[in-house]
Amino acid sequence: xAATFGWTQxxxxxxxxxxxxGISGNLFNFKNKDDATAANYSTYPITAGNKSFEVWLKAKxxxxxxxxxxxxxxxxxxxxxxxxxxxxxGPGGVSAYATPVSAVAKAVSAIATSDPGxxxxxxxxxxxxxxxxxGYTDYAVVQLVTTSAAAAGDTSLAIFTLNYDES
Amino acid sequence: xxxxxxxxxxxxxxELLQIRQDGIINYCKSTEAxxxxxxxxxxxxxxxxxxxxxxxxxxxxxxRSNLEFEWKATYLDNTIIxxxxxxxxxxxxxxxxxxxxxxxxxxxxxxxTDNEEKRIIIKLNWETGLFEITNGFTxxxxxxxxxxxxxxxxxKLILKTRKRVSMSQGxxxxxxxxxxxxxxxxxxxxxxxLGYQVANGDKKVIIVEPSGTIGIFDN
Numbered sequence: 001x002a003a004t005f006g007w008t009q010x011x012x013x014x015x016x017x018x019x020x021x022g023i024s025g026n027l028f029n030f031k032n033k034d035d036a037t038a039a040n041y042s043t044y045p046i047t048a049g050n051k052s053f054e055v056w057l058k059a060k061x062x063x064x065x066x067x068x069x070x071x072x073x074x075x076x077x078x079x080x081x082x083x084x085x086x087x088x089x090g091p092g093g094v095s096a097y098a099t100p101v102s103a104v105a106k107a108v109s110a111i112a113t114s115d116p117g118x119x120x121x122x123x124x125x126x127x128x129x130x131x132x133x134x135g136y137t138d139y140a141v142v143q144l145v146t147t148s149a150a151a152a153g154d155t156s157l158a159i160f161t162l163n164y165d166e167s
Numbered sequence: 168x169x170x171x172x173x174x175x176x177x178x179x180x181x182e183l184l185q186i187r188q189d190g191i192i193n194y195c196k197s198t199e200a201x202x203x204x205x206x207x208x209x210x211x212x213x214x215x216x217x218x219x220x221x222x223x224x225x226x227x228x229x230x231r232s233n234l235e236f237e238w239k240a241t242y243l244d245n246t247i248i249x250x251x252x253x254x255x256x257x258x259x260x261x262x263x264x265x266x267x268x269x270x271x272x273x274x275x276x277x278x279x280t281d282n283e284e285k286r287i288i289i290k291l292n293w294e295t296g297l298f299e300i301t302n303g304f305t306x307x308x309x310x311x312x313x314x315x316x317x318x319x320x321x322x323k324l325i326l327k328t329r330k331r332v333s334m335s336q337g338x339x340x341x342x343x344x345x346x347x348x349x350x351x352x353x354x355x356x357x358x359x360x361l362g363y364q365v366a367n368g369d370k371k372v373i374i375v376e377p378s379g380t381i382g383i384f385d386n
Contacts, residue, residue, distance in 0.1 A: 023334060024353030026338040067260075163329065
């Protein structure tokens with residue numbers, strides 16, 4: 001088989017734990033808690049005007065391949081409605097894990113909302129890096145930032161896309 | 168209830184019916200357009216895959232790894248190395264470029280044509296540096312570039328697959344789920360890149376869409 005791709009979330013106090021999320025379905029939720037389950041978000045809601053805990057995602061590749069490179073990550077579809085909601089992330093990827101927080105830390109830029117055209121997530125600390133064997137990319141750290149205008153209740157879907165080159 | 172109030176209610180119902188109808192039509196149109204592009208839409212709960220009409224004649228024995236194309240390298244002594252050999256798989260690193268005669272991308276689905284050959288075959292002739300295309304759709308401006316003017320100098324092979332996968336965060340609000348149970352979808356889209364680069368950095372590279380459309384790769 002060619003390379004097998006899946007999402008992994010790193011969570012917990014540094015050095016943290018890795019949880020394989022899979023590739024489809026509701027893989028995670030933004031909430032006021034650092035864990036790796038899409039459940040319990042209603043137990044840990046984000047109060048309007050606050051931020052979620054960071055979610056530290058990374059792409060995991062296993063299987064047979066020569067090289068994985070050119071990792072591009074962006075938000076394909078926004079929440080609907082999106083009033084009072086914005087998604088931030090750590091541009092370029094983050095190579096060193098740190099315990100997730102609900103303050104401004106790694107997610108300092110608005111997330112890309114279209115194909116960035118070139119790699120925007122590093123591998124091994126290098127934006128032009130690659131994987132030549134099973135392993136992980138660096139982290140895409142995402143965080144939901146809300147204002148007081150955010151509506152009460154669940155947010156809707158948002159779709160995230162990962163693009164990579166495999167040889 | 169006054170007549171005026173009743174009319175407003177009817178107007179509201181009509182407005183909601185129109186919004187709903189527009190939503191359904193937009194859903195159908197966008198799904199059709201995605202599928203025609205070669206985007207595969209999967210449903211997590213049953214792993215059903217909605218595939219493009221052009222993929223309906225998928226050739227079972229070639230339907231592996233969810234790849235619409237696979238490669239075949241032919242060496243100067245006419246021996247062949249296939250991407251898939253039985254249960255094993257080769258990758259780019261297994262190709263000996265010093266012995267290369269040609270390299271093909273071959274579709275794993277049939278192409279609607281009267282030709283005897285029903286698959287799409289895109290051959291890069293390593294000796295001439297030009298492409299030969301059987302079936303598929305090649306826009307006229309692209310034909311000129313890939314069939315003429317080979318680049319001079321020692322060639323380095325470019326062969327890779329650009330893969331796009333999309334996943335969702337969040338879910339449809341539970342209170343809406345009974346009205347629209349279709350969530351948990353995932354989307355993926357493969358494109359196939361083949362060509363070469365010469366010493367001065369010039370490249371002649373094509374990108375093949377999963378629907379069989381061939382373009383120039385300039386990224």
